Amino acid sequence: MTEQEREELIEKMADAMFASDENGTLRVDVMARAALAVAEPVIREQCAKIADREANADTGFETSDFLDGIAFGARVTAAAIREGGKDG
Numbered sequence: 001m002t003e004q005e006r007e008e009l010i011e012k013m014a015d016a017m018f019a020s021d022e023n024g025t026l027r028v029d030v031m032a033r034a035a036l037a038v039a040e041p042v043i044r045e046q047c048a049k050i051a052d053r054e055a056n057a058d059t060g061f062e063t064s065d066f067l068d069g070i071a072f073g074a075r076v077t078a079a080a081i082r083e084g085g086k087d088g
Contacts, residue, residue, distance in 0.1 A: 001042075001046060009038070009039060009042055012038045013034075013035040013038045013039055014035075016034040016035055016037065016038045017031040017032075017034050017035050019034065020033070020034035044081050044082060044084060045082070047081045048078040048079075048081040048082045049078075051074045051075070051077040051078035051081060052074070052075070052078045054070075054071075054074040055071045055072075055074035055075045055078065056071070
């Protein structure tokens, strides 16, 4: 994540927190949930991209069932990370 992307995420989180403040009551738990709702998809996607890179990594080794299994596992992990935020 670049510094610019971080700053944009911080702004989105702050906007969500401000929008969630019910009648100026400063409910910190409500504001934290609003910020997390913005940040979680970004964090999940960053983690999934790491798994994607592992699935597509050129290890320099010969192709083998073992390495194919590792790549498959990394792809399954990336998909699970992305889907994990949709469980409710």
